[in-house]
Amino acid sequence: MNKPLRRIAIFCGLLVLTLLLRDNYLQYVRADSLKDDPKNRRVTIARYATPRGDILVGGDPITGSAESSKSGVNDLKYKRTYKNGPMWAPVTGYASQAFGATQLESIEDGILTGDDDRLFFRKTLDMITGKEQQGGNVVTTLNAAAQKAAFDGLKKRGGKGAVVALEPSTGKILALASYPSYDPSSFAGNTNDDAAAWKKLQKKYDPADPMLNRALRETYPPGSTFKVVTAAAALENGKYTSADERTDSPLPWVMPGTTTELKNEGNIPCENATMRVALQYSCNTVFGKIGSDLGNDKMLEEAKKFGFDSEQFTPVRATASVFSDDMNKSQTALSSIGQYNTAATPLQMAMVASAVANDGKLMKPYMVDELQSSNLDPVAKTEPEELSRPLSPKNAQILQDMMQTVVEKGTGTNARISGVEVGGKTGTAQHGVENSENPYAWFISYAKLPDGSSPVAVAVVIEDEGANRDDISGGGLAAPIAKNVMEAVVNAKK
């Protein structure tokens, strides 16, 4: 009987060997993919097991961490808190135990939780010394005073809108506000209250869509503010070489290939006006004809140099603004005054203002200045990066000159700041079928200090459903907010 016994012994050995092999497969070969599977609850547990690192503005955290509520079973130890959440929400995004993370909270999650490989040394040290893993910090480029001015301005207005402010010389984002906004603290946990707060914020239940980041993710027809791009195209392509050269602009002007006259707002002196005057009064006929004369390709080329038609990563993704190709002359004319298919994010229009202010050099916009480990050692620093050169320095000077005229004695007088040169452009963009809906009020501008440096460029858009239609003009609604934001930055520089 011993021969079959020995064979059974081998068989039992094989059973155990099979189990060992399977275990090696599970716990060695597949270990990492199982461990990091986002559906594996442990990933979430680990994320909230230690206090999250903070997002900093001007050295002060705008976020925090608190122990989760102890009621019921909650395996997630810490939850996110936000200081002045609605104001900073477009910057931070949210990190919720129940609903995941977005924007900066999601993109820099590795640093904030301390899991990032760049924190490996720190992590190992903590492990050896038995300390809890600590998250690093994300230092943003934002300016608290500018952000407050932007958010308060939008809030006072009460409708919907967004503000973006940039530092032209570097591309640093100084303000990024969207209204209406939401408090990411309200649903940071995973209780029923959090779920109710989250539900209430969804577009289905709140038509104002407070969770939409209008500064980066919503595109609006830019209206007359786009004339700055058209003027830049005219200068760069040598169509006109100075602000005060008379343009070839008949009035009334019928768009090529159509029988439709392009109208101006009111009775303004646009016939053969110089570009300075045309920008000052916001002549549709002059810039429409420039666009039409230059043609789709040249306009598109210039628009792309300003950043149109590509997504921006700040590192939070901004939707691509649109300037179409394959348009006929009349469509190009309409597009060149910021109508037809043209659509821009507030960030995009702030980039336009900033490129003009920075003598024609467009810097890549960014909002993360530095990543720090938990003991404040720098882990990574963002260096300013040139994105493109939409204008030569000489042409940039000409355009600045024109934009300053707008603020001095044109449509943008509401943005004047004493002792500071301000250049700007208003916009009132029509939208809706047959322009049935309220237009958007735009204002883009920059400030220039006496020493010639430009600390801030800003774009403001207001979609004000409550306002009287006639009242809406970029100069009336948007320019005061832009002024306050620029003042906040300029005052900080003094």
Add this chain to the structure above:
Amino acid sequence: MSSSTNSPTHHTSTIGAIGAPSRRNTELALLVFAVAIPVFAYANVGLAISDQVPSGLLSYGLGLGLLAGVAHLAVRKFAPYADPLLLPLATLLNGLGLVVIWRLDQSKLLQSLPNFVTAAPRQLLYTALGIGLFVVVLIFLKDHRVLQRYTYISMFTALVLLILPLVPGLGANIYGAKIWINIPGLGSLQPGEFAKIVLAVFFAGYLMVKRDALALASRRFMGLYLPRGRDLGPILVVWAISILILVFETDLGTSLLFFGMFVIMLYVATERTSWIVFGLLMSAVGAVGVASFESHIQTRVQAWLNPMREYELSRQVTHDGILHSDQLQQALWAFGSGGTLGSGWGQGHSDLIRFAANSDFVLATFGEELGLAGVMAILLIYGLIVERGVRTALAARDPFGKLLAIGLSGAFALQVFVVAGGVMGLIPLTGMTMPFLAYGGSSVLANWALIGILIRISDTARRPAPAPASSPDAEMTQVVRPS
């Protein structure tokens, strides 16, 4: 050590009476480790979970130590030549199981479940009862060959045990498998665990008698010895019963275990490979046949093939009338998250498995907290127990003892394979538990009884042959040794 003769002088001893060493001290030394390791593990869990040595450490350590000591003394007294490894290995597994069960008792998530009970004290009680049963086996089963007398009573008992879960009002359907019975006031019982032992006794007794007929009367066909038609009877009956278990109790594991055990014992008894071939064919036919119409089995197979889909379904409201469970996927995540070295005692999240985390899925907690290294060690301990069992079968001098030992060891190995393989996603899940590690009174009691029987057989096997009766001419054969 034991030249157990009654020779008249001190200068002489009888040849052949010099026996194998009893190895009892080896067993004692190993037992010290088998108790110390779980005690350290217990302290470790307490430190990890609440930063302090658990208050029950002393009583727990003393309790386990005492139980091991009692078992050891019983072996020393009643089975002095027994295999020295079986008791320490079983004690170690039982101790580690207790630690993990206590560790899962601390989980807030499990505590919040509606049918939560503090399992560790009960398991400690079961362990005490189990070791009690072990001692009882050693005391009253003086010779395992006695069991041979109960061959047909065993068959009857086994059938009753297997049918019990199907008796209305007694049987309990827990998550689809009907392998439990409810005894009012006592809790639930898994009769299959006991049936395993009783069936092994029956098979051993039956095959010992019939082996010659089954082995010799056969025809040769294509290199295989085909049994005569009428000799196919027994295997067909056992096969049919296994199929009936599968159909009515819907438990693949129990069914596979019993049939597998029978095939192993049949092969050993007859030394005919053809039985293995038949056995494999029949189990394949049976399993596939039943799975083709039994929806519970189909669900298990689906869950095995695609655990992630089952996980997703378990989180939705489904209207297919099937209870979808995320357990397998949760167990796989637990194993994966443990990685090579594990998260450490008390620091994993295997409680996410929720239901049956401390019983059917107990291995997943080892996987997560002790890692690949820990699970390999556990599997090797099981392998060692099986190996000692097979060795006992090899050493046994009587065919009944050989068959019984290989039957019990083979069933043990199959059970470990079926359960561990199920939890690790190697084969479809079944409703059985890891011997000694898992929470459950039936399992602990039955397996201690199983170890008791193996120890009894190994004692008989390793015991030195009885000295010849002192004959009048002993003087003639004495050996003179220099003094």
